[in-house]
Amino acid sequence: xxxxxxxxxxxxxxxxxxxxxxxxxxxxxxxxxxxxxxxxxxxxxxxxxxxxxxxxxxxxxxxxxxxxxxxx
Amino acid sequence: xxxxxxxxxxxxxxxxxxxxxxxxxxxxxxxxxxxxxxxxxxxxxxxxxxxxxxxxxxxxxxxxxxxxxxxxxxxxxxxxxxxxxxxxxxxxxxxxxxxxxxxxxxxxxxxxxxxxxxxxxxxxxxxxxxxxxxxxxxxxxxxxxxxxxxxxxxxxxxxxxxxxxxxxxxxxxxxxxxxxxxxxxxxxxxxxxxxxxxxxxxxxxxxxxxxxxxxxxxxxxxxxxxxxxxxxxxxxxxxxxxxxxxxxxxxxxxxxxxxxxxxxxxxxxxxxxxxxxxxxxxxxxxxxxxxxxxxxxxxxxxxxxxxxxxxxxxxxxxxxxxxxxxxxxxxxxxxxxxxxxxxxxxxxxxxxxxxxxxxxxxxxxxxxxxxxxxxxxxxxxxxxxxxxxxxxxxxxxxxxxxxxxxxxxxxxxxxxxxxxxxxxxxxxxxxxxxxxxxxxxxxxxxxxxxxxxxxxxxxxxxxxxxxxxxxxxxxxxxxxxxxxxxxxxxxxxxxxxxxxxxxxxxxxxxxxxxxxxxxxxxxxxxxxxxxxxxxxxxxxxxxxxxxxxxxxxxxxxxxxxxxxxxxxxxxxxxxxxxxxxxxxxxxxxxxxxxxxxxxxxxxxxxxxxxxxxxxxxxxxxxxxxxxx
Numbered sequence: 001x002x003x004x005x006x007x008x009x010x011x012x013x014x015x016x017x018x019x020x021x022x023x024x025x026x027x028x029x030x031x032x033x034x035x036x037x038x039x040x041x042x043x044x045x046x047x048x049x050x051x052x053x054x055x056x057x058x059x060x061x062x063x064x065x066x067x068x069x070x071x072x
Numbered sequence: 073x074x075x076x077x078x079x080x081x082x083x084x085x086x087x088x089x090x091x092x093x094x095x096x097x098x099x100x101x102x103x104x105x106x107x108x109x110x111x112x113x114x115x116x117x118x119x120x121x122x123x124x125x126x127x128x129x130x131x132x133x134x135x136x137x138x139x140x141x142x143x144x145x146x147x148x149x150x151x152x153x154x155x156x157x158x159x160x161x162x163x164x165x166x167x168x169x170x171x172x173x174x175x176x177x178x179x180x181x182x183x184x185x186x187x188x189x190x191x192x193x194x195x196x197x198x199x200x201x202x203x204x205x206x207x208x209x210x211x212x213x214x215x216x217x218x219x220x221x222x223x224x225x226x227x228x229x230x231x232x233x234x235x236x237x238x239x240x241x242x243x244x245x246x247x248x249x250x251x252x253x254x255x256x257x258x259x260x261x262x263x264x265x266x267x268x269x270x271x272x273x274x275x276x277x278x279x280x281x282x283x284x285x286x287x288x289x290x291x292x293x294x295x296x297x298x299x300x301x302x303x304x305x306x307x308x309x310x311x312x313x314x315x316x317x318x319x320x321x322x323x324x325x326x327x328x329x330x331x332x333x334x335x336x337x338x339x340x341x342x343x344x345x346x347x348x349x350x351x352x353x354x355x356x357x358x359x360x361x362x363x364x365x366x367x368x369x370x371x372x373x374x375x376x377x378x379x380x381x382x383x384x385x386x387x388x389x390x391x392x393x394x395x396x397x398x399x400x401x402x403x404x405x406x407x408x409x410x411x412x413x414x415x416x417x418x419x420x421x422x423x424x425x426x427x428x429x430x431x432x433x434x435x436x437x438x439x440x441x442x443x444x445x446x447x448x449x450x451x452x453x454x455x456x457x458x459x460x461x462x463x464x465x466x467x468x469x470x471x472x473x474x475x476x477x478x479x480x481x482x483x484x485x486x487x488x489x490x491x492x493x494x495x496x497x498x499x500x501x502x503x504x505x506x507x508x509x510x511x512x513x514x515x516x517x518x519x520x521x522x523x524x525x526x527x528x529x530x531x532x533x534x535x536x537x538x539x540x541x542x543x544x545x546x547x548x549x550x551x552x553x554x555x556x557x558x559x560x561x562x563x564x565x566x567x568x569x570x571x572x573x574x575x576x577x578x579x580x581x582x583x584x585x586x587x588x589x590x591x592x593x594x595x596x597x598x599x600x601x602x603x604x605x606x607x608x609x610x611x612x613x614x615x616x617x618x619x620x621x622x623x624x625x626x627x628x629x630x631x632x633x634x635x636x637x638x639x640x641x642x643x644x645x646x647x648x649x650x651x652x653x654x655x656x657x658x659x660x661x662x663x664x665x666x667x668x669x670x671x672x673x674x675x676x677x678x679x680x681x682x683x684x685x686x687x688x689x690x691x692x693x694x695x696x697x698x699x700x
Contacts, residue, residue, distance in 0.1 A: 010076075010176055012361040016306045034296040036183060036369040041296055063129035066122055 003050055005040045007033070008069035017064040025060050027053035040070065073177065080173045087115035087166055091159070105151070108158040116143065116165040138317065138356065139168055142349040146673070149342060164353060164673045171358075171681035178688045179362060186373040186695060190291055192244040192263050192284055194228035200272070210279040221271045227264045230282040231273040233257060238269030245287065245613055246628035247379035261613055263287070286619065287627075290383060291376045295369050297384025301648050305364050309357045316355035316663075323667055324348035343669065350666040353676040359655040363687035364648055370694035371644030378697055379627040380637045381612075387623045390606050391641035395586035397536050397634065398575060400600075401543035401553060403593040404610055405527075405631060406518040410439050410500070412447035417493045418512030423449070425512055429504055431457050432470040432479045440500060441468075443516050444479070463487075467502070478505040485510075498548045518545075520553060523632045528557050530635035534642075537586070540578065542571045542600075571600050579603075591634055594618025594625075608634060639700035647694050651687045658683050 009015050015035035022031040022040065027048040032041045042057070044050055054072045061068050073081070090111045099107065116139075123136035146161035197210045198220045205220055210228040213219060218234065221227050227240070239251040245263045254260055260273055263284035279285055324345045331337050368385040375382050382388045402408045418425045430448030433441035434457055445452060460470040466487060467480015478488055479502060485492040490505040492513065499517035503510070528539055540561040543550050550564035563574050579588055587605035594601065594609030598621045601607030609615075609622035611629030619625050626633045662679040665671035671679070 011172075011358065012179075012365060013309055013357065016309065016361065020310075032296045032298070034293075036295050036365055037187075037292050039292075039296070041293075064126075066125050 001050070002041060002043045003072075005042065005054070006071040007038055007040045009033075009035065009038070009065060010067060014065040014068065018061045018068060021060040021064050022057050025053065025057045028057065031057075074180075077173060077176060077180075080169065083114055084166065084169055084173065087111050087162070090114070091162055091166070095159075105158070108162060109147075112143070112147070112158075112162050112165060115162065115169055116140075119165070119168075138313075138352040139165065142352045142673075145345060145349045149345060153342065160673055164677060167674075167677035167681065168353070171677065171684065174681065175358060175362060175684055175688070178685070179366065182366060182688065182692055183369070186370055189695070190288065190373050190376055192226075193288060194226040194262065194284065197228035198222070198225075213275055213279065215275055215278060217275050219273050219275060221266045221273060223266055223268050223270065225266055227260055227262050227266060227271075227273070228282075228284075229262050229273075229275045229279055230277040231260055231275040233260055233271055234274050235272035236270050238271050239267040241265040241267055242613065242628075243379075245283070245379060247377060247633075248628045248630065283613070286616070287376070287381060290381055290619070290625075291372060294372045294382055294384050294387075295365065297386050299368060299385040299389040301389060301645075301652070302364055302368065302385060305360055305652070309361050312357050313355070316352065320348040320351045320355070323351055347667060347669055350671060350673050350676045351663060353673055354659065354662045354666050354671070354679055356680055357655075357659075358680070359659075359684040359687040360652060362684065363651040363655070363691045366688060366691040367644055367648045367651065367694045370692055371640065371647075371697075374695040374697035375637065375640045378633070378636060378640070378700075380633060380640065381619070381625040381627065382637070382641075383623050383625070387606060388641050388644055390587050391589075391624065391638055392645040393585065393587045394589050394606065394638055394641075395535070395537045396540065396578060396582055396588040397531055397538075398540040398542060398578065398588065398590045398600075398604065399559070399631075400571075400590075400592035400597055401541055401545060401550065402518060404591055405524045405541065405553065405557065406520050408439070408518065408593070410443035410516045410518055412443055412514055413499060413517045414497060414515040416495060416497075416513055416515065417510075419509070420506075420511060425504055426514070428472055428475075428477050428506065428511075429479050429502065429514060431472045432460070432468050432477045435460050436462060436468060440502065440516055444502070444514070447514075476507050478508075479503075498552045500546070500549070517549070518553075520556060521629075521631060523630050525557050527631035527634060528559060530632060531638070534635045534638045536638075540574075542566055542574055544568075568596070568599070571597075572603055575600055575603050579605075589624075589634075591631070594621045597621070608637070610634075636697075636700050640697045643697070643700060644694045647690055651690055654690075655683055655687055 009018060012035045015033045019031055019033040022028055027045055028042060029045045030043040044053055058070050094107055119136050119139050123140040126132060126137055143161045143165045147158060150157050194210055196207045197213050198205045199208050200218045200220050213229055233254050233256050235256060237255040239253050242252055242264050243249050251267060262282040327344045328341045331340060371388055372382050399405055415422045415425060426448045430445045430452055433444045434452050434454055456473050458471045462468050467484040469478045478484055485503050488505060488508060490508055490510050492503045492510055495501045495513060495515060497515050499515040501513050501515060503513045505511060531539060539559045541554050541559045542563050544566050545564060547564040550562050554562040575590060582588055589606040589608055590600050590604035591608040591610060592601060593611055595617050601621050606624060607622040608624045609618040610626045612618035612625045613627045624637055662671055666676060
């Protein structure tokens with residue numbers, strides 16, 4: 001299942017780091033961060049609860065970019 | 073400017089003023105240190121905090137860390153040397169923050185400009201309820217509702233015209249300024265601007281499914297499909313930052329040690345640590361990481377303004393390497409609308425022959441039947457026609473006014489044992505036999521689009537090595553069209569599966585680094601579109617299937633846009649390569665200068681910010697595609 005989220009991130013490098021961090025989060029099959037449009041597309045593994053996984057994703061992203069925001 | 077940016081601007085201004093003020097206040101020693109530290113705190117607290125959190129989260133090597141180490145190091149050096157010269161450390165942090173603010177502002181502004189440029193979304197719809205018009209949000213309009221679009225307004229949803237007629241400006245979708253006319257019964261696409269008539273429309277789709285919304289979504293998501301260049305830059309940045317940190321460390325430690333123990337001269341720690349710090353400051357990869365995605369964003373945005381929808385940055389990249397273009401004939405290079413061009417050997421009057429043919433064909437919707445029906449000027453009275461038999465691949469046999477009329481190709485005539493006369497004209501020949509007597513034949517030909525010839529020439533100018541045309545039509549027709557348009561290779565009389573085989577042969581034959589594009593109308597060509605390196609669908613306005621099937625969608629049906637798409641892609645890619653080469657070489661040069669001591673920290677900051685600004689400005693150039 002794929003979902004599109006609005007994000008707020010200041011620099012392009014951080015966006016790349018966020019993408020890495022999201023991909024490594026448990027329950028995420030794949031992720032793409034688009035810095036230009038400030039959107040993140042997350043593909044969840046089967047049977048995962050998007051909200052719970054996104055909580056983890058936000059935590060991991062905050063580790064690499066403490067200023068970032070994800071709307072979910 | 074958003075809140076964060078405004079706050080940063082205030083901090084920069086305050087810190088700068090205080091710094092200048094401190095130059096004129098004669099304090100020394102610990103008090104001076106405290107004042108400078110205060111200013112440093114104002115301008116740099118967030119960087120220090122982020123680098124601390126980075127270390128805690130095991131994300132040590134990033135820009136913040138570099139900046140923190142560089143500036144704290146500079147402070148330490150100044151304290152150690154008791155020079156009281158803390159200006160440098162603060163200046164470094166100050167200029168870094170200015171640079172970051174400028175970058176954030178420039179990128180934000182560019183992003184907003186490009187998004188505004190692409191914003192073709194209609195803001196409201198006029199719903200008619202009981203004769204009253206109310207303005208509503210387009211999202212609130214249901215399928216089947218009646219909406220009214222007045223002159224000057226944008227059509228908010230896809231639908232069918234119930235009443236009125238008008239000229240439409242389709243440039244928001246197609247980039248084409250020639251207006252299209254609609255009358256009652258025509259389908260109308262959202263995003264067009266009504267020029268001069270009042271239109272009453274019954275909606276066929278909700279707002280989210282209407283063409284406008286679909287195009288916007290497509291273009292927005294396109295930059296999420298990353299190109300090879302972008303992937304390269306991401307990988308580069310991931311390797312680069314730790315590499316520079318370690319290099320800086322080596323620069324700070326090794327030369328002094330070598331000096332001390334091998335050359336047996338003074339270590340000169342101060343000089344080498346300073347150089348290492350400068351090294352760190354120059355090393356930031358912002359220019360690269362920002363400018364490449366921005367170029368693609370601008371390129372895709374600019375292309376969409378011209379009615380060329382590229383579904384991914386990777387496709388834009390692939391487009392620039394196209395060397396072979398394969399065309400479908402009917403509907404792509406020709407109008408796909410057949411017309412009666414001649415009647416030969418008719419034993420009855422031409423009009424009569426056409427009348428019989430039209431009547432026999434009245435029940436069919438085959439393009440050839442439709443052209444026969446159109447050629448007959450009078451009314452088609454279906455009551456005169458009975459016992460219609462459609463023989464697939466052959467034609468139609470029917471009873472018109474009691475007479476047996478056969479309308480079809482050579483095979484039909486053979487089947488009925490009617491001797492027919494062949495034709496030396498190119499085109500599709502339809503023979504007519506009445507009561508098994510040959511009555512003559514009608515020549516039907518497809519009309520080449522007027523822009524096709526110019527389109528092929530433009531492609532050759534754009535560097536295409538070979539143009540190929542594939543068609544299911546007869547060889548003589550295919551050869552004539554190819555000759556007329558100066559196309560290099562023709563394959564005719566192909567079944568749909570044969571087209572795929574032809575494309576596969578061409579793919580095997582081409583060089584590794586060049587790409588092959590297939591251009592079709594999208595509806596019948598899905599397998600071939602998928603097989604080619606790039607599938608281009610033309611005339612996609614109003615066709616969801618075409619938009620779905622292809623990688624590049626040309627909203628207008630003008631083949632000239634194929635060369636335009638390739639030129640836009642080439643321009644974008646050259647900007648991307650310019651930025652990559654420029655950024656990397658300037659950085660390398662400055663790193664070298666910093667390592668040998670020619671460049672100081674001020675120079676370092678300017679180099680960093682300057683390169684980034686230039687790269688961003690260059691990236692925006694990708695938006696100008698008018699003359700491609």
